[in-house]
């Protein structure tokens with residue numbers, strides 16, 4: 001049985017005060033959430049300690065938005081896996097398209113980050129997806145297949161989550177049609193050695209489309225950006241029908 005994982009990626013949003021306000025509105029809604037659903041929040045680095053303390057004793061897991069491959073060193077602006085695990089982080093996003101697009105992330109560095117995460121007991125969410133231009137050129141399958149081939153070299157597929165995030169659907173309100181997301185996720189699964197790897201969909205997920213997305217047989221969860229910033233909205237997503 002594959003795990004269901006609903007994750008909220010806050011990107012570069014929320015001060016500590018705003019995080020605390022979110023949690024006081026969000027956590028009470030989890031009483032209605034079926035116990036088999038895994039819920040993970042990915043606040044910015046500056047909020048991790050505070051959120052970690054507030055989540056103590058709750059069923060919500062803590063994730064970070066990035067991790068460096070070295071344990072320490074002269075890498076200004078980076079954070080290592082031991083720094084994250086020390087404060088209760090258990091998941092990490094690797095290879096998000098915003099890292100690939102704006103911060104020079106490559107398949108080589110994605111692979112290094114995945115290995116470092118797993119070595120320290122963090123479960124990585126590997127993000128893959130195509131641009132609009134690549135989709136229009138009929139390259140969706142080859143782009144994703146290439147990313148998987150390079151990113152997953154020597155990666156343990158028992159402690160791994162994948163998120164299919166079509167780049168054109170991120171933050172645009174232009175959700176990928178749920179049957180199409182289901183089809184691409186099926187293709188991703190056919191390339192894995194472990195059929196139990198949870199594969200999420202990400203890209204303009206919101207309270208209105210979550211039920212249809214989660215009704216698709218290949219989709220094992222969602223990686224939610226904008227709609228995870230408001231307590232009521234993310235609670236509705238986590239408590240999808």
Ligand SMILES: O=C[C@H](O)COP(=O)(O)O
Nearest residue numbers: 009170171203204225226
């Ligand atoms: O990590 C989350 C994704 O980039 C989706 O963001 P979004 O829900 O704002 O489209």
